[in-house]
Amino acid sequence: MAPASRPNGSDAPENGIDSLLPDEADLLYEEELLRNPYSLRMWVRYLDARKSAPTLKRRLLYERALEKLPGSYKLWHAYLQERRQEVRDLSPAHPALEALNNVYERALVSMHKMPRIWAEYLEFLVRQAWVTRCRRAFDRALMALPVTQHARVWPAYLAFISHRGTPQETAVRIYRRYLRFEPAHAEEYVAYLTTHGRWGEAAARLALLVNDEGFRSLEGKSKHALWLELCDIITRHPQEVKGLKVDAILRSGIRKFTNEVGRLWTSLADYYIRRGLFERARDVYEEGLTSVVTVRDFSLVFDALTQFEESLISAKLEQEGEGEEEEDPAAAGDGDDFLLTDTGADLDLRLARLEALMQRRPELLSSVVLRQNPHNVHEWHKRAKLFAADPTKQILCYTEAVRTVDPDKAVGKVHSLWVAFAKLYEQHGDLANARFIYGKAAEVPYKYVDDLATIYCEWAEMEMRAKAYKKALALMRTATTPPQRPRTREEENKLPVQERLYRSLRLWSLLVDLEESLGDLASTRAVYETVLDLKIATPQIVLNYAAFLQESKYWEDSFRHVGGGSVGRRGVWVLNRGSTVRLGVYERGVALFKYPHVKDIWQAYLAFFNQRYGGKKVERARDLYRQAIDEAPPEESKPLFLQYAAFEEKHGLARNAMQIYEEAVQKVPVGERLSVYDVYLARASEFFGIGKVREVYETAIEAQPPFALSDADTRTLCLRYAHLEQKLGEVDRARAIYVHASALADPRRDAAFWSDWNAFEVQHGHEETFREMLRIKRSVAASFSQTHFNTTVVDAVAVAAKAMAAGGAPPPAVDDMAALEAELAAEPAGGTRLPGFVSAGVIQQGDAGQEGGEAAAAAAVNPEDIELDEEEEEEGEPAALELEQKEVPQEVFGSLAPPAKKSRVDA
Template sequence: MDWDLDNIFSEDDINFESSLLKDPHNLSVWLKYYRSVPESNIKLRVLILRRATQAFPRSYKLWNLYLSLRISISKKTISSYHSVNEEFERALVWLNKFPHVWMKYLDFLVASMPFSFSKSITFIRQAFNRALVQLPTTQHHLIWESYLRFADDIGGLTGVQVYKNYLKFSAPVDLQTSENGITISEVISKLVDFGGISVSLEVFNEVFEKYESDYYNMEISQLQFLTDYVEDLISKGEGSEDVGIIRDKDIDLLVQMGLQKFPDQISKLYLLQTKYYSSTNNFPKAKYLYDKGLKECFTVRDFVTIFDSFVEFEESVIEEMAGSGEEEASMETNLGLNVEISFLEHLLDSRPLLLSDLLIKQDPNNLDEWFKRISIYESQNDINSALTTYAKALTTINPFKAHSLSKNQSYTLPQLWIKYANVYASNEDYNTASIVLSKSIQSQFQSPDDLVTLYIEWSGLELKAGNDKKAVEIIDQGCTFVPDDDGESDIAYDDTSLTVHMRLHKSIKLWTYYIDLLESFVDTGKPEEISKVCDAYEKLILLKIVTPLNIINYANFLEEWNLVEKSFTIYELGLKMFRYPVSFEIWNIYLVKAIAHGVEIERIRDLFEQCLAECPPNLSKPIILLYSNFEEKNGLLLKSIKILKAGIEKLKKEEESQTKGHQTILSELYQVLIVKQIQLNDVESVRNTFEDIFNSSVHLLSANQLIDFGLKFIDFEASHQQYNRGKSLFKFICELKPPQDLQVVWDAWENFELSHGDENTFKDMLRYKRGLYSKYEQEIQSKSTPIGFVRAKSPTVIKEPTKVEAKPENPDEIDLEMD
C-alpha cells in the first residue's frame, strides 16, 4: 500500500504511538488505538491492524478484525483481489488450523470469483483442498458445505471432481439423510447433472452393491434408487468427453441389474429402457425391447402395462411419420408408414396369443390355457399352428400335475390327446390319428380312468375306420395288461402306489366296453364268438370287479342265445357274490325269468322262500306280491293269501323300521289281501283283516291310512247291512284326527245316515260331531292358558263348518232339532 503517512496520522495519535514505542506487545493499547480512530479514516484503521498483526501474528481476534476490514473495503478489481488474498495467505501462515479463517478466506474467494483472473477457479479449488489438508477431519464438514456450493455453481469437470473427492473423505453417516447434508442419491444426481456419467456409474454401482447391508442406510427403496438414477440419465445425462458420456450398454446393464434383483418389476424396468431408446430415436431397439418384455413378463398386470405402452409407442411413430409436414411424401416414407401400420395391426391381433404365452408360462400344467390357445388358432383356421400347439402342450405338461382351474369336464389331458387325434381323423387321416392315440396310452396319467378313456377312443377310431379286428385287439391289450398273472386280482384299482398301466386291467369301464364290443360282433351265434364273450365275463368275475349289472347282462346274453340253464347258474353266482340290498334286483329279475321259463313249481317256491328269508322289509313288497300272484295263477288262491299274511306279519314285527315307506308297504299289502279275500267271498276273513288293521296295527299305519281303511270297512259292513257296526266305526275313526281335519269323514257319515239311518240317528251324528268340536276346543284352551293368568273374556272358538243340508227326495221337509 503506497499511502501518504503525513495525511493519515493526527495529533491525537501521537500518544498511542508513544505508548506502542515503549511497549509494542501490549494488545490492549493496539485495540484502544484502533477503536479511537474514526471509521471514516479507513487507511489508518487498516494500518493499525496490519501493524498489530505483525506484532501479534497468532492473534485470531486481530486477524479477524483486520481481514474483515480488508474485505469490506476491497474493490472489484484484480489488484484489490490480489491484495486481500495476500493478507489471507499471510494470516494462514500463523492460523492455518483455524477453520473460521479458512471459511472467511474461501467465502471471499468464491464471492470474488466472477471478477477475478481467468485461473481463479483452479486457484479456489486448490484453496479448498489446502483447507481440507490443513484442518483435522472433524472440522471438514465446515469446509465441505461451502465447497459443495462452489461445485454446484461451477459444475462441469470441476463439479464432478469436487463431488468425487467429497465421497472419498465423507463418512457414510454424512450421506444417509438430508438432515446431515447432501444424500448419496443427491450426489449421484449432481454428478449426472454435471455430465460425470462414468463417475456416477461407479458411485451408483458401489452403493447398489452395499444397499442391503445398510452401509448407506438409504431413505428410499433399492428399486426406487435404481429407477431414479436411470430417469436422471435419460433426462439429463448427456455427459462430456472428459468424464464419460451415457452409452447404450450402460443403460442395458443397469436394467439387467434391476431385472435380476427385481424380476417382479419387469414392466417398470423395460419401459425405462424403451424410454431411453425412444429418446435417442433408436426405434428398432425400442421395438425389440417391447417385444422382449412381452415375452419375459410374468404377470398379467405387467403384460397389460407393456402392451399398452407398446401400442402407444407405435401410434406415436405412425402419427409422427404421417404428420411430417411433407406435402408430397416420398415413396420410401409411404412404404415405411404402411409397414408401421401393418405392424400395429399385427400387434393388436396377436394380443390374445401373447397373453396366452404369459398364462402358459405362469402355469404350464393349466389345461384351460392350452385349450384356449388351440381354440384361438382354430378360430383363425390356422391348423398347422394348432397342431404345433398340441404337440408342445403334450410335451410340456406334467401328467401328474395337469389340472383345470375352471373344472371344465372337457379340459382334461386325455381330451387333449383325443382332440389332437381328431384333427387328423376329421380329414380322414385315420392312420396318423391312430399313431397319436397309440402314443397317448404310453404316457402317464393321474388316474387309470384317463387311460381307459384313451383306449376306448382309440378303439372307436378304428371302428370308424372300418378296422373292427384292430378295435377289439386294442381293448384286449388294455384288459390283459397284467404285471403278474398270479396276483392280478389282488391289485386295487385305486392303489396310487402302482402306475395306471398296472391298474388298467381292473377298470370295470374298460371291461364293460370290451364286452359290449364283443357282443356286437355275435351275429350268427357261432360258438367261438359266444365263448369269447363268456370268457370276458368270467375274467371279469375272476378279477373281482364284476357288478350286479354285469351279472344281469351276462345272464341276459346267455338267455338270448338259448343258454337258459347256464343263465340261471350266473344268477345264482351273482346272489352268492352280492347281498341285500345289492342283490335285490338280481332276485327280482331271476324270479321273473324262472317263472317265465316254466321252471318247476317247487324250485320256484324254494327260490321265493330263500329270497324272502334274507330280504329287508322295505324291499319285500314286490317279492311278496310276485310270489302271491304266482300261487294265484297256479290256482292256489288260499296259498296266495297265506303268503300275503305271512309278509304282513313279518312287517309288523319290524318295529324299528316304522317309517313312512314301511307304512305304505304294509298298507298296500293289506289292500291286496282284502281284495283277494273278497274274491273268496269270505266275509269273516275280510272282517278279521279289517279288525286286525285297527286292533293290532294302529301304531304301524298313519292316521290317514287308518281313516281310508275305516271308510272301506264301513262300506263293506254296509254292503252286508251291518249298519250299527258302520256307525261304531265312524265314531272310532273320528277320534284319529282333530275334528276340523275330518271333513271327508263327516261327509261320508252324513251320506251314510241319509242312506241307511233315520231322523234320530242323524241327530245323534250331529250331537256327536258338536261334542267332538267342544271337547277339542276345551283341550286347546287348557293347553294355551298358563297357570296364574286370567283367561280372555272372548276366547277364540273353533267353529263347526257350516253345512248346507241336502234336500230329501220326498216333498216333506225334515225338521231337525239341533238342541
C-alpha cells in the first residue's frame, strides 16, 4: 500500500498501515470495548492514553467512538478541537478546511441543539470568507437553536455583515430580522443606515422610534436627541426622504419639545429651501418668529431668516451682473444653485423686504417677551414706546394691554397702563376719551386699594391741568365718600377695592389740598376731622391741620386740652359732668400715635405753645412737658428735658430747672449723660455758684448703676472737676479727685490722664506726693493686668453672699484676698465706689463754711495711715515751698457771696 499523507502535509512513515493497527498496549482497551462498546468513559480513557499516537490513529479512534456514541457532545467537541488545531495555519483554500467543514456538518446532525458547536462552526466559516455559505449557516443556526440561545448567535452574525464584502441589501435584511429579536437595538440599525447613506430608511426608522412611547435608548439618548437627529436627516436629505410627512413631523416636535424650538423651525424652513420652495420657507420663518417664546430661539430664527434674505439678494446681484437667466424652478436641485430658482423679478422689492424685517426686529422681540408673560406691565410700556411715532399703534397697543393683563397675575403696576393710556389721549387734546379711559380704569378689580387711589389722583390732576377745578374737587369728594354704615375690618377685607377706597390716605391728602385751595374753612376742617375720625391720619396730616388752624387764627382749637374726663369717639372729651368738648388737634395727634411717630407732633406742639403763650400758662406748659417726657423713651427724652429746663429758666424757677437736669441725667442713655451734665454744670455755676457745681460733680462721680456714667465719661468729668479745684487753689481736693479717678484709668490706654496728673504734681506737689502718684500708677497697672482673675473671685463671693442671705448652706471657703475684695465691693451706697476720694460736701462761705470744712477734714482722716516719727518726717520732708496765695474771683461764689466781703480760700 502506498504511504498515506498527513493532513498537515508531512509524509507518514512507510509502515503507516501498521501504525493504525492496535498493539499490545491497546489490547486491554480493545477487549473492554468489545465487551461494552458504548462506554463513554472507556473511550475517553482510551483517547487520553493515546495522546502521543499518530494523527490518523487518533482520528480513527474518534471515528470509531463517534460511530458508537454519535450523541456525545464531549467526544464531538474534543474531536473538532483537535481537527481545528491541525488546520489553524493553513490557507482558506486548503482541502483540509473543507474536510473539517464536512466534519462540522456531520457533527451538527446530532449536535444541532448545541450552541457552542454552532458558534465554533460559524466562526470557522467567517474566517474562510464564504459570504453565502456563512449567511446560510447563520440562518440554519437560528432555525436549529431555541430562541433563548439566539443571543449567542446574533453578535457574530452582526459582526459578519459589518465586513466590507457583505452586500448592503443583505445586511439590511439581516438587521431587519435582528430587530424582530431585539427591538431595543434599533439605534444600531439607524447608525448602520446613516453610515452607508440610506437616509430614507434611517429617517423612517427614527420616526418609528420617536413615536414609540415605550422605546428606551440603550445609548442614553433622549427623545429630544432622537428628534434632533431625525430633523437633521430629513432636512439635509429631502430628496432621499420619501413617504414621510416632514412638515407634520417637525411641527409635532415643535409642540412637544420646547427646548429647541428655534432649531426645529429653522430645520423646517431649510427643508423647504432645499426643495426650492422659497416662499413656503419664508412663511415658515415668519410663523416661527411669531410663535417662539424665548429670546434665544427668536435670535436663531431671525438670524436664519436674515441670512436667507441676504443670500437671495446676493444670488440676484450675481445673476444680474453675469447677465444669466434664471433656471426653471422645477430643475433646481441640492447645492447653491437652488438660490437662482426664486421667481422674484425685482431686486428693490427684495431689499425693501430685508429693510422692513430689520425695522420690525424690536417689535418682534417685544412680542417674544410678552408671549413669555403676557401680564408683564413693564414690557407693555416698552412696547408702546416703540410706536411713539404712530399714535394709532400706541392706542392699539394699550388697548390690547389693558385687555390682556390680569390684575391678579400682573408683574408690575396695572394702573400705570390705564394712566399711560389716558395721558396719551390727553397729550393729543382728547379729554373726553381720557375721562372715558379713567372711568373704565376705576371699574377694574385691582389687587390693592392704592392702585385705584392712584387712578383717581391722576384723574383729578388731569382735570386741574385742564383748569376744571370744580370737576376735580367733585371727583375727589365722590371718591372719598364713606359708607353709610360703619364696617369692621373683617367685612372690609372681603369687599372689592372700590368699597374700600374711602380709607385711602392718598385720596384724602389730595382732597385736603384741594379744599385748602378751592374750598372754605368749614369744608376744609370737615375733611381734616373726617381723616382724624377714620384714624388714617399721619403725623404730617396732624401738623398740617394744626398749621392750617393757626393760619386761620384758631389758636385754641389746635391747643385745647381738657382734664378730668375720658376720650370718646371722634376726638370728643367726655367730662365728668356729662358735657363734651372737642380736643385740640395736637392733643388728638399725641393720643393717636406713639413713639417714634409722635416725636414731631410733640416738638411742634411744645414749640408753638411756647411761641403763642410764653409764660402766660406756665402750669399748662409744665403739664405738657411732663406728659411728653413721661411718654418719651430714654433715647428720645434729651431734647425734651433741655427744652423743659430752658422753659423753667426763662419763665419759672431756677430750682425747678436744676431738678429737671437732675432727672434728665438719670433717664437719658449713658452715652448722652455727659452732654447733659455739661449743661447742668453750666447752669448750676450761673445760678448757684461753686457750691452747687461741686455738688453736681460729686453726684455725677458717686452715682451708682443704673444712673452712673461710663468709665470714660467719669474720668473726663473727674479731670474737669480737678481742673476747677486747681483754679480755685484747692490743691488737696484736686489731688484727691485724681486719686479717685486713677482707678478708672489704665496707664497703658489712658496716658493722657496720667500725663495731666503728672503735670499737676510737678506744678503743685512735692516729692512725697509724686512718689505716691507713681505708687498708685503701678498698683492700678497691676490691677488692670489681673482684672480677669479678681472679677471671677468677686463674682463667686457675691453669689455666695446671696446664697447665705437666702438661708442656704454655707459656701466653700475662699481665700483672704477674695474676702477682702468682697468686703470692698459691699461698700454702702452712700459712699464712693473707689477708695481714696474725699467728699467735699456743700461748703458754705464765711465762718460756718470754715467749720464745715474742718469737720469734713476730720471726717476724712484715714484710720489706716501709718504714723511716722517726727525725725523720719523731717528726714524725708522736702524743702519748704513758698506758695503764692491768690484771691478767688468773685464770680466763683455767684449770689452766695456777701456783697461787701471778699472771702479767701487757703492755698
